[in-house]
Amino acid sequence: MSSDMTSKSALSPSSARQMRASAQGYKKGEETRRRILSAASEIFGERGFASATTRMIAQKAETNLPALTYYFGNKEGLYRACADEIVADYHKSVGQLAEQIAAMLATNMDAKTAQTLLFDLLSNLARFLLTSPDTESRALFIQHEMASPGAAFEILYSQLWNPGIALTAMLIRAASNGKIDERAAWVRAVMMIGSLTSLISGRPIITRTAGDHDLEILVLDALNDQILSLAR
Amino acid sequence: MSSDMTSKSALSPSSARQMRASAQGYKKGEETRRRILSAASEIFGERGFASATTRMIAQKAETNLPALTYYFGNKEGLYRACADEIVADYHKSVGQLAEQIAAMLATNMDAKTAQTLLFDLLSNLARFLLTSPDTESRALFIQHEMASPGAAFEILYSQLWNPGIALTAMLIRAASNGKIDERAAWVRAVMMIGSLTSLISGRPIITRTAGDHDLEILVLDALNDQILSLAR
């Protein structure tokens, strides 16, 4: 699946304007493009789509307003490009593990290994969310888009949320020794992943009162307890 | 100095303008005020501060633009008033239970009762978030404000988030038979509450694939398992 060509904007083949005539460009142009994309990710993540202005983005990218139009057509195109980049990076980061798990789920699997795999998957996500300050803005980007669905919702939903929840739910079922039915597993998958994403906005609050030390370990402990309790 | 006793906006004594000369008003005026506040809560909840326009709110409230200024000074004042209302309503809804729990925590408490109280507290929150479609927009309001802190952050943080997390953390500690230290309890509190708030934006997704039936029961089951596993 996926693995789509160069993957600019998988969906919505219509919206693009002329933006950058055609074919390839110069080296420096590609650099500018990256700079804009990076600045946009950060600002969209911090402020959401509406509150972010194209001028802010241009300034942070050390370029000017028309450059955004030149490379991305318009504000919404830039927004979608950010979503595409998030999806691509995430797939690069956990896609392999996810595929392995999916393959193993096709065969039968005992509860113990399901628990291990579930822990691997979720701790991977936790690290993705907590480790790099670069990914924090991305996580916020997703959070904004989920709180009020906009132009990037379909991309994020169909390529991150839905497959992620589905996979997690299947592992939860397998890890529970058949004690949890499919619908219950979905609910729990949403809750488990939600408990992780909530750390994004909750982190400053934790830090404010409890410090940042060992946060990751504490989170993984909590996850582990939750997973073990599935089969109980 | 505004000085209006009636707790319009607890914090920020500065920002208010004249907004509604002084003293009391007519009955019809108060009705309009409520209509505006309600419409604003809904639209701010759906779209966040920046994306919501005062014209939308005026229209949904079946009034006109200057009415917002008349009653709330400006857009930000209206936003803060929404936050105040959310806090007040929530306190009315779970404040009593929270006080009881706080009082009991002062004395010693065995793990079993702590577990029960924790379940009571969280299921109360779950119901608050899931039950009334009216509260959905409020929950989204909070979520928006947490994702990108704005004018209402301090109100919500100091009156909802912080005390809520603190109380939950204390109960978690008590329910764990001393197995969980304070910082770990704090992290788990954020995660538990986060798993509930994530249902707000996750709900449509759950519904899309698993239906809405019995959602509350499934959520409470998951909560119960989590709580029981604390002492294990």
Added chain:
DNA sequence: CACAATATCTATCAATTGATAGAATTTCAA
């Protein structure tokens, strides 16, 4: 009723914002 306080509403303003036109500059292959 009268009349002051309160409330509503039309018209309009200034600032911000996304977008574009079109000139000027840079890149790089031949």
Added chain:
DNA sequence: TTGAAATTCTATCAATTGATAGATATTGTG
């Protein structure tokens, strides 16, 4: 080096938005 393609940038536009002025209408009390 040269020149066409690619990129950058200044100036400007039209639409949206929050806010206000000021005229008009409504309320309720004496």
